[in-house]
Amino acid sequence: MGNLADYIESYLKRLLEQAEQGMIELQRRELAEMFSCVPSQINYVLTTRFTPDRGYVVETRRGGGGYIRIVRLSFRPSQNLASLIEAEIGDEITERRADSLLLRLEDEGLLDEGDRAFVRAVLERETERLHPSYRGTVRASLLKAMVMLLLRE
Amino acid sequence: MGNLADYIESYLKRLLEQAEQGMIELQRRELAEMFSCVPSQINYVLTTRFTPDRGYVVETRRGGGGYIRIVRLSFRPSQNLASLIEAEIGDEITERRADSLLLRLEDEGLLDEGDRAFVRAVLERETERLHPSYRGTVRASLLKAMVMLLLRE
DNA sequence: ACGCCTTTGACCTTTCCTGACCTTTCGAGC
DNA sequence: GCTCGAAAGGTCAGGAAAGGTCAAAGGCGT
Numbered sequence: 001m002g003n004l005a006d007y008i009e010s011y012l013k014r015l016l017e018q019a020e021q022g023m024i025e026l027q028r029r030e031l032a033e034m035f036s037c038v039p040s041q042i043n044y045v046l047t048t049r050f051t052p053d054r055g056y057v058v059e060t061r062r063g064g065g066g067y068i069r070i071v072r073l074s075f076r077p078s079q080n081l082a083s084l085i086e087a088e089i090g091d092e093i094t095e096r097r098a099d100s101l102l103l104r105l106e107d108e109g110l111l112d113e114g115d116r117a118f119v120r121a122v123l124e125r126e127t128e129r130l131h132p133s134y135r136g137t138v139r140a141s142l143l144k145a146m147v148m149l150l151l152r153e
Numbered sequence: 154m155g156n157l158a159d160y161i162e163s164y165l166k167r168l169l170e171q172a173e174q175g176m177i178e179l180q181r182r183e184l185a186e187m188f189s190c191v192p193s194q195i196n197y198v199l200t201t202r203f204t205p206d207r208g209y210v211v212e213t214r215r216g217g218g219g220y221i222r223i224v225r226l227s228f229r230p231s232q233n234l235a236s237l238i239e240a241e242i243g244d245e246i247t248e249r250r251a252d253s254l255l256l257r258l259e260d261e262g263l264l265d266e267g268d269r270a271f272v273r274a275v276l277e278r279e280t281e282r283l284h285p286s287y288r289g290t291v292r293a294s295l296l297k298a299m300v301m302l303l304l305r306e
Numbered sequence: 307a308c309g310c311c312t313t314t315g316a317c318c319t320t321t322c323c324t325g326a327c328c329t330t331t332c333g334a335g336c
Numbered sequence: 337g338c339t340c341g342a343a344a345g346g347t348c349a350g351g352a353a354a355g356g357t358c359a360a361a362g363g364c365g366t
Binding site: 180181182192193195196213214215216217218219220221 | 347348
């Protein structure tokens with residue numbers, strides 16, 4: 001692991017660990033200077049290492065006083081949940097399979113009945129107007145989003 | 154948060170919090186003097202930070218006795234959150250407007266920074282693979298679903 | 307040799323701040 | 337009432353200071 005991107009990555013992660021609130025804010029130009037590289041190298045590190053999939057969100061602002069802010073999500077999609085949900089739901093899902101997944105989560109005590117009803121209602125309301133051929137994928141997105149929100153901590 | 158516009162913004166928000174009725178009235182020239190900047194800087198702050206999307210209305214009057222009045226709109230007094238959110242988001246929404254809305258919810262203390270980051274992450278992840286022409290509607294669905302879940306009860 | 311990941315640099319977009327110039331409102335004097 | 341001037345606030349374009357994009361070149365493992 002001897003390349004620049006890796007060093008920058010671990011530097012940022014070290015900062016994040018020390019930071020309160022799992023959040024750091026810095027300047028692209030400064031960071032690039034610190035590592036004697038071009039600024040766009042920072043973007044490379046951010047887009048390859050600090051993605052939502054890995055549990056990070058990056059917010060930036062341009063212009064005078066611009067900054068880059070990296071937030072570590074309290075829910076780390078490590079192994080279990082995120083990939084399990086991804087695997088279970090996939091790119092599209094039928095209403096039936098959505099229902100049975102929700103039921104299963106309730107059975108396992110991860111959701112209560114109110115949660116389940118709420119999610120079902122949202123799924124139905126948001127998909128009913130759609131052209132049938134899109135329903136499956138939109139339903140999958142919605143379900144993943146809501147289940148992750150509910151099982152997060 | 155190191156630039157002038159940010160300082161002026163947070164000064165005004167502080168005033169708004171202390172104010173009864175979520176409303177303040179002041180003079181552009183005075184404010185500009187307070188921050189040692191040109192008056193038009195105040196307009197810049199108003200048009201970029203105190204927009205309807207972020208939950209503010211600005212009224213002004215020119216001439217002698219002129220003033221600038223900033224009113225903060227609140228989500229709270231409304232009973233039906235669902236229809237308010239529906240109205241606010243609609244059938245499709247840009248990433249910018251989604252961010253504004255999330256910022257507004259955080260501003261009102263209905264969401265914390267972590268929630269906001271999480272929602273952004275999901276929106277980004279679920280939206281990026283899509284054909285650009287569907288992103289707006291899917292983003293709207295996801296945002297409504299997650300916001301309702303978070304603000305429920 | 308091939309493919310994937312990294313690194314770089316040229317060029318682009320966004321945000322901030324200022325200053326010159328414009329419009330609206332009020333009130334004093336006619 | 338009219339006119340005019342002073343006292344507000346409004347607009348707009350430009351320059352500077354961030355960060356973003358993208359494609360081409362460079363490295364490294366198999």
